[in-house]
Amino acid sequence: MKPRVLVVDDDSSLAEMLGIVLRSDGFEPAFVPDGSRALAAFREVKPDIVLLDLMLPGASGIDVCRSIRAESGTPIIMLTAKTDTVDVVLGLESGADDYVVKPFKPKELTARMRARLRRYDDAGGETLTIGPPNSPVSIDVPAHQVVRDGKQISLTPLEFDLLVALARKPRQVFTREVLLEQVWGYRHAADTRLVNVHVQRLRSKVERDPERPEVVLTVRGVGYKAGPP
Amino acid sequence: MTDAQPAAGPAKPAAGHQGNGPRYFWLRAWQALQPVLNRLLSAWRRSLQLRVATSTALVTGVVVLLIGLFLISQIGSGVLKAKRESSIAQATLGQDAATSQFAGLSPGDLNGIRQAVDQITADTAATAGVTDLYSRVVLSTDDAVNAVLTVRQPIPRSLRREVEKGAVAMQYAKVRVGNSEQPGLIVGQPMNTSAGAFELYYLFPLTAEQQTLNLVRQTVLVAGLALVLLVAVIATLVTRWVVLPVRVAAQTAERLASGDLAQRIPVSGEDDIALLGTSFNDMAISLQQQIQRLEKLSRLQQRFTSDVSHELRTPLTTIRMAGELLYASRADFAPELARSAELLNNELDRFESLLAELLEISRYDAGVASLEAERVDVLGIVERAVQASEVLARRHQVQLLALVGNQPVLAELDARRVERILRNLIGNALDHAEGRPVEVTVGYDQDTVAISVRDYGVGLRPGEAALVFNRFWRGDPSRSRLTGGTGLGLAISLEDARLHNGWLQAWGERGKGSVFRLTLPRTAGDTVTSSPLPLVPAPVVPYVVRPAYPPATDEAGNAEVHR
Numbered sequence: 001m002k003p004r005v006l007v008v009d010d011d012s013s014l015a016e017m018l019g020i021v022l023r024s025d026g027f028e029p030a031f032v033p034d035g036s037r038a039l040a041a042f043r044e045v046k047p048d049i050v051l052l053d054l055m056l057p058g059a060s061g062i063d064v065c066r067s068i069r070a071e072s073g074t075p076i077i078m079l080t081a082k083t084d085t086v087d088v089v090l091g092l093e094s095g096a097d098d099y100v101v102k103p104f105k106p107k108e109l110t111a112r113m114r115a116r117l118r119r120y121d122d123a124g125g126e127t128l129t130i131g132p133p134n135s136p137v138s139i140d141v142p143a144h145q146v147v148r149d150g151k152q153i154s155l156t157p158l159e160f161d162l163l164v165a166l167a168r169k170p171r172q173v174f175t176r177e178v179l180l181e182q183v184w185g186y187r188h189a190a191d192t193r194l195v196n197v198h199v200q201r202l203r204s205k206v207e208r209d210p211e212r213p214e215v216v217l218t219v220r221g222v223g224y225k226a227g228p229p
Numbered sequence: 230m231t232d233a234q235p236a237a238g239p240a241k242p243a244a245g246h247q248g249n250g251p252r253y254f255w256l257r258a259w260q261a262l263q264p265v266l267n268r269l270l271s272a273w274r275r276s277l278q279l280r281v282a283t284s285t286a287l288v289t290g291v292v293v294l295l296i297g298l299f300l301i302s303q304i305g306s307g308v309l310k311a312k313r314e315s316s317i318a319q320a321t322l323g324q325d326a327a328t329s330q331f332a333g334l335s336p337g338d339l340n341g342i343r344q345a346v347d348q349i350t351a352d353t354a355a356t357a358g359v360t361d362l363y364s365r366v367v368l369s370t371d372d373a374v375n376a377v378l379t380v381r382q383p384i385p386r387s388l389r390r391e392v393e394k395g396a397v398a399m400q401y402a403k404v405r406v407g408n409s410e411q412p413g414l415i416v417g418q419p420m421n422t423s424a425g426a427f428e429l430y431y432l433f434p435l436t437a438e439q440q441t442l443n444l445v446r447q448t449v450l451v452a453g454l455a456l457v458l459l460v461a462v463i464a465t466l467v468t469r470w471v472v473l474p475v476r477v478a479a480q481t482a483e484r485l486a487s488g489d490l491a492q493r494i495p496v497s498g499e500d501d502i503a504l505l506g507t508s509f510n511d512m513a514i515s516l517q518q519q520i521q522r523l524e525k526l527s528r529l530q531q532r533f534t535s536d537v538s539h540e541l542r543t544p545l546t547t548i549r550m551a552g553e554l555l556y557a558s559r560a561d562f563a564p565e566l567a568r569s570a571e572l573l574n575n576e577l578d579r580f581e582s583l584l585a586e587l588l589e590i591s592r593y594d595a596g597v598a599s600l601e602a603e604r605v606d607v608l609g610i611v612e613r614a615v616q617a618s619e620v621l622a623r624r625h626q627v628q629l630l631a632l633v634g635n636q637p638v639l640a641e642l643d644a645r646r647v648e649r650i651l652r653n654l655i656g657n658a659l660d661h662a663e664g665r666p667v668e669v670t671v672g673y674d675q676d677t678v679a680i681s682v683r684d685y686g687v688g689l690r691p692g693e694a695a696l697v698f699n700r701f702w703r704g705d706p707s708r709s710r711l712t713g714g715t716g717l718g719l720a721i722s723l724e725d726a727r728l729h730n731g732w733l734q735a736w737g738e739r740g741k742g743s744v745f746r747l748t749l750p751r752t753a754g755d756t757v758t759s760s761p762l763p764l765v766p767a768p769v770v771p772y773v774v775r776p777a778y779p780p781a782t783d784e785a786g787n788a789e790v791h792r
Contacts, residue, residue, distance in 0.1 A: 017547045021554065081542040102542040103549040103581055221604050 002028040003117055006047035008038045008064060009079065010057050018051070021106045027113070035059035039067050042074075049113055050076045054091055062094045069095030073156035075116035079104075092197040097158040098184060099194075115185025116158070128167040130226040131215040137206055139167055148206060158183070159202045166216060166226040175223040199224060281468045286461035293453040304445050308438050312414060313399065319363070320416040320431040321397070327367070327429050331422035339377050342369075342424050346378050349429070364404075366430040367420075374425065381405070382432055384415065392417040392428045404434045411436050474502040478509055490517040527594075534591035538584055545581065552577050579715070586717040590700070593724040600728050602753035605644050606637040607678050611671055614651035618659065625659045628666040638673045641753035646725040650733070651680060653718040654745045658684040661743070672761040673751070679762040681746040689737025697735050698723040722747075730756050736764045 005027045009015045015031050022029045032041040036058030042050065050068060054061035065076055078091045078099040088099060097116055100109055131137040137148045141164060146153045155163065161183050166174060174182075176192040184194060203210040215227045272279060330345040346367045366382050369375050370393060382405055391398035397418045404413025413434040420427040477494055484492040493513060496506035556574040559567040592598050615631045622629040651669070658667040665685035672679045689697065696702050701716035726733035729749045737743030748760040 011543050011547070014543055014547045017550045021550050024554075079546075081539045103546040103584075106550050106553050 002026055003048040003113075004045060005029045005049055005051060005113070006038075006042055006045050007031050007051045008035070008041075008056065008061070009033065009051070009053040010055075011053070021110070025106075025110045027110075033057075035061065035064050038064045042068055042072075047074060049116055050074060051109075051113075052076055052078050052096070054078055054080045054087065062090060065091065065094040065096050069156070073154070073158075075157060077109075077112055077116065088191070089193060089197060092194065093201070095156075095201075097156070097198075111185065118185070128164065130167045130170055130228075131206075132227060135208065135214075137163075137167075137215050139164060146206065153205055155202070155205060158198060159205065162198055162202055163206070163216075166224065170226045170228065173219045173222050173225045179223065195224075278465060278468045278472050282461050282465040285464035286457055289460040290453075290457045293456050297449040297453050300449055301442070301446055305442050308441055309414075309435075312433065312435065312438055316363075316414055316416050316431065316433050317397065317399070320418060320429070323365070323431065324418060324420060324429060327365075328420055328422055331420075331424045331427070334422070334424040336423075336425040338424065339374065342374060343377050343379075345424070350379070350381065363431055363433045366432065368428045368430070370426045370428065382430075384417070384430055388415060388417050388430075389428065392419055392430075395419050401435075404432045406434045406436065412439055471502070474505060478505065481509070481513075485513055485516070490520060531591055531595040534587060535595070538588040538591065541584055545577075545584065549577055549581070583715040583717070586715050586721055589721050590717055590724070593721070598724070598728055600753065601643050601645070602641045602729075603644065604639055604641050607640050607642070607647075607671060607673070607680070608633050608638055610642070610644055610648050611651060611669060611680060614648050614655060615669060617648075617652055618655040621656060621659050622667070625662065626664060627659050627662045629655070629659070629669070630666055631669045631671075633669075633671045638671065638678055640673075640678050640749065640751040642729065642749060643725075646728065647747075647749070650722040650725050650747055651682070653722045654682040654747070657719065657745070658682045658686075658743070661688075662686040665742070670762060674761045676751055676755060677748055677757050677759070677761060678751055679746060679748040679760045681744055681762045681764075683742065683744050683766065685742035688739050688742050689735065690739055694735040694737055698733070730754065732757050732760065734764050736766075 003026075005022055007015055007018055007022075007029055009018070009031070010033045012033065015033065019029050019031065030041065030045045030047065032038050035056035038052075038056075038059065052061050052065060056064065059067075061078065065078070068074065068076060075098075076096045078096045079102060080087060080091065080099055081102045091099060098112055100112055126141040128139040128141065129136050130139075131148070135149055137146060137153075139146050139160075144157075144160060146155055146160065146163065162179070165179065165182050176195040179195050180186040180190050180192070184190070199216055200210070203213050203216055206215050207213050213227070217225050217227050219225055273283075327349045330348050331342070334341040334345060349367055350365050364382060366380060366384060367378065368380065368384065368389070369378065385400060385402050388398055388400040388402070391400075397416065399414060399416045402413060402415050403410040404415070405411075406413075411434045413432055415430055415432050417428055417430045420429045474494075481492045481494050490513070493510045494506040496503050496510065552570070552573045555562075555570040559570040562570065611631060611633060615629060618629060655667065655669065662684045663686040668683040670681045670683065672681075698719050700720045702719075703716065723733050726747055726749070731747065731749035734746050734748075735743060736746075744764060744766055746760060746762055746764045748757050748762070750757050
């Protein structure tokens, strides 16, 4: 089955061109040119992935991103003309998984989309445990479930992948570059802020006190690692 | 204001003058005085008020002193002149009465003479207690006669000699009054009697005159001092009126200069000082308007560049994708169309990098570029930059060598920016290498890390080393470029280096190649004072292409060649 893509962009030429490229690459695109109608279209289309322009008429891309994220973990990739730190970080903090800077090459875009659609479905019946022994985080990989202190924690697929990547090698320290490659699928070094922002988001969900993390630990000057089981 | 301060410090007395010699005392005194003197001098230099008040007081003091001295001497001589005249008149009047006392006496009658003299001198007792007190003394020219006479007051020799010559004479001398000596006037005259030649002296104490003069002196002194003080106070107040607004103006100007353009001087009245304030404020207003206008223009300009760059991106994305699509299917096109698709694709790459660099430089111009420094291994950045340039090196058929040690070199850097600088420098070197190798060398010391990129290609003409960092500067417009450089790369690299407080310098010689050296502080925020790598390579020999490049060794002897 072809993956469905919802393209939220007000530029009709770009949308049409995206449609041509996506269709020829095996996606099934749907379009909405207006921020205020984006959420309704999202509910109707039920896409596998969302391409979202940050600068939209109606509601801003940031708002659209927040409202989609509020009801679904569907991967969101921002299309942005701005590379300024503030804009990118704001977009990522509002829930986007990744971003592509205009002008992008078609291959670059579809590679980013495929990386987000790729799932960990190889591991059979795997269960991982990390975190402090008195309050461990247990991850049921095939069921896509994370439980801590008897409560289920709802993570987006990206956050789940990030947690699983760390939990699979609990003693290993991951540099941001390695995480970018394993979780986001970047082959060359990319923006390490992606990692920082999503680690913060992950911590805000799994940690008891995000200021003093026990599950996802920072190794100063190197990167991150899972807390000892 | 310490420039005039002599080299102070505990001056040690020379051996032998240990502790208590007079020289040591003066030295100690000088040392103790020096800070006070220095403070006074500095206050003198700094305060216009102090200078004006002091100099006015000094000039007034001199004038008042001269006037005072003149007054005292005038009054003194006037008083004494009157006294002198009255004294002579009195003495002359008394002569006949005195002569008559000697009537009928012969020169040998010593007893009679003594009685007569006592009679004359005793008369003064009657006048005792009166203010204008005087006493008389009679002396004979014959010392034998003088021996029997009672002389109550000493008469100066010099006066006696004058009188013995036979004239009326006078002299100021000490006169005994009671038990004390007072300044006085003595008038002497010769007296010829039947009993022989005598001298008659009138002694007038000048006590009253002295008191008058003292009073005058005191009055003049007090009045003079009061006058000097008054003038000093007036001068201080007047200068204060002038100096205070000037100080306010100076402070305001300082605040204006430090960027607070809203500063104004409070103006009241319509005098010269108010005029100064008004003019100053007008100047400040005009300055503020000019600066605001320029700031606005500059903001608009930067905003425009940034907006244009952003707005161009969306249509460029569509064009890019369309171009890619055409390029991917160029095998199905006729040769002209296929070549067009290729050209379109290549130029889109160039257009895109130009746009990105324009945006980057507008960010620097707007002053919004920020350093995101992290502690990283510089060798890792060098390796990444070299690897990223391998494709270009192969296209140029140029050997790209990284001469780095194997110890990590940690430094607080913005890795993204440093890598961009290196890729720029390497790309630039490959562009101009003319088939000869390009070397990337890393050197470091305690505080700095340096990376130099050396090529043995066309090099630079004299004076060009300063121009290469200019925007859109082209060394040789006729040269074709494989990279299609935007002309902004080195300008951005220079800004990137400056953001790190680092150096980016170029050296080049025609036909001998060029060196671009980047020197960065290893701690973010530090400044660079020297570089661990030389900018000018020595000795400069034109590179000869050999079939196999021998392994190179860096200064530390750690040979490591990356291909």
